[in-house]
Amino acid sequence: MPARSQVLFIVLVTGFLLFASAFAEGTAPDPESVHCVVCGAANPAGSRFCQADGAPIPEYVPARKPASFVRSADTLTDEEIQETLDRVAASVVRIRARTTTTYKYPTTWFKDREAEYYGRAMLGKIETSENDRRLEGSGFAIGEDGEIVTNAHVASPDGTQAAVTIELRDGKSVEATVVGVDAASDIALLKVPAGTIPPLEWGDSRNVRVGQQVWAIGNSLGIGTSFTRGTMSGISNTRVGLNQVESFLHSDAFTTHGNSGGPLVDVNGRVLGLCDMGFGEEKGQGYTIPSHMARLVVERLRKGKYERGFVGLHVKPVDGDAVSLYNLVRRDGTVIQYVLPDSPAAQAGLRPGDVVYGINGRMTPSTYILQESISSVGAGSAIKLQVDRQGKAIEVALNTVVRPEAPRAEPLQDMQDYLRLYFEEDPKARVVTIRDPNRSRRAPGLYEGAVIKSVVPGQDWPEEAITLNYYKTRAKPIRVSSLADLRTAFARTHVGGRVAATFEVMYVNGYFGMLEPICSVSFDEVWPIFI
Secondary structure, eight states: OOHHHHHHHHHHHHHHHHHHHHHHTTOOOOSSOEEOTTTOOEEOTTOSBOTTTOOBOOOOOGGGOOOOOOOOTTOOOHHHHHHHHHHHHTTEEEEEEEEOOOEEEEEEEEOOOTTTSTTTOEEEEEEEEOSOEEEEEEEEEETTTTEEEEOHHHHSGGGOOOEEEEEOTTSOEEEOEEEEEETTTTEEEEEOOTTSSOOBOBOOGGGOOTTOEEEEEEOGGGSSOEEEEEEEEEEEEEOOSSSSSOOEEEEOOOOOTTOTTOEEEOTTOOEEEEEEEEOTTSTTOEEEEEHHHHHHHHHHHTTTOOOOEEOOEEEEEOOHHHHHHHTOSOOSSEEEEEEOTTSHHHHHTOOTTOEEEEETTEEOOSHHHHHHHHHHTOTTOEEEEEEEETTEEEEEEEEOEEOOSSOOOOHHHHHHHHHTOEEEEETTTTEEEEEOTTOOOOSTTOOTTOEEEEEEEGGGOOSSOOOHHHHHHTOOOEEOSSHHHHHHHHTTOEETTEEEEEEEEEEEETTTEEEOOEEEEEEEOOOOEEO
C-alpha cells in the first residue's frame, strides 16, 4: 500500500476509534463543537486533540461559561438612534416672534486718523433699530397640556412683548400664548391648544457624564429642523456671563442662530437641556441650560411669573485670586465682592470678603446652588446664611426682597473688569491715571500711563459719530479728577445690553508730543453673579 494511502487509512481508523470510545463510555457526542486554539478548526465536543493538526484542546468546563451578554439600555444601533431622533423631531417646533418696539444700542468702529485718534482708538455712537423685527428660534413640547419650552430671548426679544407663532413639522402654524418669561435664566413657557404636539420626556442632567453622546435639535438658520451630534465636555456649573443665572452644560454639538430654545437630547430622546447659545466662529462651544434647572423654572412659570428672592450681594466662587485679595481662611464657598447699598445684605452687616457656605443650616456646594436657593424662596422670606469671616463662623439672619430686573455691580470695578486694567487716583494732583501692568490693550487708546480727563457714558451717547469736534463742541462730558467722578460716570454706561463709554485722555508720547485724543469702547454685557 502506498505511504500516502497508509497515512489516510490511519487517520480514518483513529477517528473511528475515538468516536466509538465515546459511545462505549455511554456519553453521546455534544451537538456543539469545540474549536482548536491553534488552527481554529471545529471538533466534536469532548475532543482532547484537534483532528486537523493534533494540537491539544483545553478541557471544557460548563461552570466557566460566561453569562449571556446583556446590552445596555443606552447602547443603540444607528437605525434605532435614527428612529428616536425622528420621533423627537415631531415635538420640536419653529418659533417666530414679531415685534415693532424701537431698540437702541451702542456701537464702535475703528478710525485711522492717527492725529485725532491715537493708537487706533475707535469712534462710537448709538444705533437705533425701528424695523418690524421678525425673529426665529426653536422650542419643544413638554407635558400633555400644549406647553412649549423655549428661551426668553426668543419669546420676548430684548424684553419686549412680541406676537409669537409656532410652526409645526408639517408646516402648519399655530398662535401661541406666552405664559411666563424668566429673563434671569433665559427661559420662557408658551402654550398652544392641548394635543397639538406630542410631548418629550425630561431627562436628568445631574446624571450626564463627560463623553456622553448627545444631539442638539432645532431650526438652524431658518432652513428647517436640523440635528447635530456632539459629546458632553463640561457638566459642572459652566458659567460664561450670558445670563444672570447660569449653570450651563457644555458640549460640542454645534449650535447657531435659530437653535436657541431647542432641546439637547440623549440617545433615548430624553431632554437633557435647553440650547441657549453657541459661538459660530469657534466650533465646540455649545452651551445648554440643564434640565434640572429648566424644570424648576418652568414649574414656577406655570403661575405666570418667577419672583426670585434677592438679598443684594455681588459674589463669586472662592478661587486663588479671591484668597489673595481678601486673605481668606476658608478655601471653599462663595465670597462676597460687593454689597448693594440699602439692600437686605447691607442692613444685615455683610461685607466684602465674607464667605457664604450655607443657607438655613444646609451646605451650598456651588455658587449656583446658593443663588438658586435664595431665588426659590421668593420675596419676603426669612433666611439665615452661614458665613465665614476671617476664619470665624457666624450666622446672619435677613429677609429677602424681589430680585430687580438688572442688578448692577460696583460701577468702577465693573468697568475695570471689562477693560482688564485699573484706575489709580493721585489726590494731590487731582488726576486719575490708567494702570495696565499686563498690557492687555483690550481698549485701543486706553494705555498705561494715560490720564483720564473726562468721560461721556453710553447713556449720553448721540446717534451720530462722537468725533473729536463733536466731543469738544457739543458733548457734555463728566470731568474726572477722582475715582468718585469715574464711579458717577460708569453708573451710566449700560445701554441696550451693552456697556459703553467715550474717554478723553492725555499722555505724552515721544513722537507725537502731548496728545489729548478721545477713544470710545463698547462691550457686550457680561453678567456677574448676584444673589
